[in-house]
Amino acid sequence: MSEVKLAADIRSEFGKGAARRVRREHKVPGVLYGHGSDPIHITLPGHELLLALRTPNVLISLDIEGKNELAIPKSVQRDPLRGSIEHVDLLLVKRGEKVxxxxxxxxxxxxxxxxxxxxxxxxxxxxxxxxxxxxxxxxxxxxxxxxxxxxxxxxxxxxxxxxxxxxxxxxxxxxxxAQAEEPSAEAEGEGEEAAEA
Known part of the structure; x- marks a missing residue:
């Protein structure tokens, strides 16, 4: 399987307004959780994340302000019209760990x-x-x-x-x-009228 490296920043602002500001910068808000640790709120580069998520269950190597973590996507929220990524939940994993x-x-x-x-x-x-x-x-x-x-x-x-x-x-x-489509009652009626004529 492929492993993709992404740089992430820790974010300290939350809420819809903060998320909109992040997206205006072509970044995606996300949460990194797992292994009993507190969730880490991060931002990820939008285009690189979009490319990475084209591979199902992609392994993401995160560089979070100098610290490396491995994660897999668990939940991705997309804009229903544009298809852009609105938010992503990532699960922390370790090499050798079963998931x-x-x-x-x-x-x-x-x-x-x-x-x-x-x-x-x-x-x-x-x-x-x-x-x-x-x-x-x-x-x-x-x-x-x-x-x-x-x-x-x-x-x-x-x-x-x-x-x-x-x-x-x-x-x-x-x-x-395969089910053959049954003729509609309307079509049957038209056929009968034609036969009578």
Whole structure:
């Protein structure tokens, strides 16, 4: 997994007005917490943080006024219209420490012949992994699956050192038969009128 270095500043002003001032400077307010320590209120460079968060569960190496800390994103608030980051919560981690995270599930392969749909019951799979070796995603083969087939959590191939954080028999995805759209009552009525004419 990738590790991104970011410089952070400790912030002493709080509230909406202070947060707006921080954002006007193209920075993002955040909170760093974990390991039983008091939360540390910080500001992070907006553009660099946005790029870092494109990688799920990215490991962030923070330089907080000369002190280095490792963290992973736990909660990201975005502006619903602009998509910009409004606030971020970061969880302190240590090298070698196990953490619980959700990793994206991707599919590969072709379903059996016929019209079927793949429903992702879980878009992300809860796993436990070492903080510095969190997989970016897992890939599941759907080759040859038919309607009614499903893939359970225990069927998902996990990288070494990563274990499931859900029950083995949790459904991750299932294959559904495609539903043909029924004609609307209005369309049926028009068809009958045409036949009568």
């Amino acid at each position: 619980n995270v959700d990793i994206p599930v991707h599919t590969e392969g072709e379903l059996a012949p016929g019209a079927y749909l793949v429903e992702h019951v879980l878009n992300a799979l809860p796993v436990e992994a070492e903080a510095t070796h969190i997989p970016e995603s897992v890939t599941v083969s759907i080759a040859g699956l038919e309607a009614g087939d499903s893939i359970l959590a225990k069927d998902v191939p996990l990288p070494s050192g990563t274990t499931l954080a859900v029950e083995d028999d949790t459904v991750v995805l299932q294959v559904l038969a």
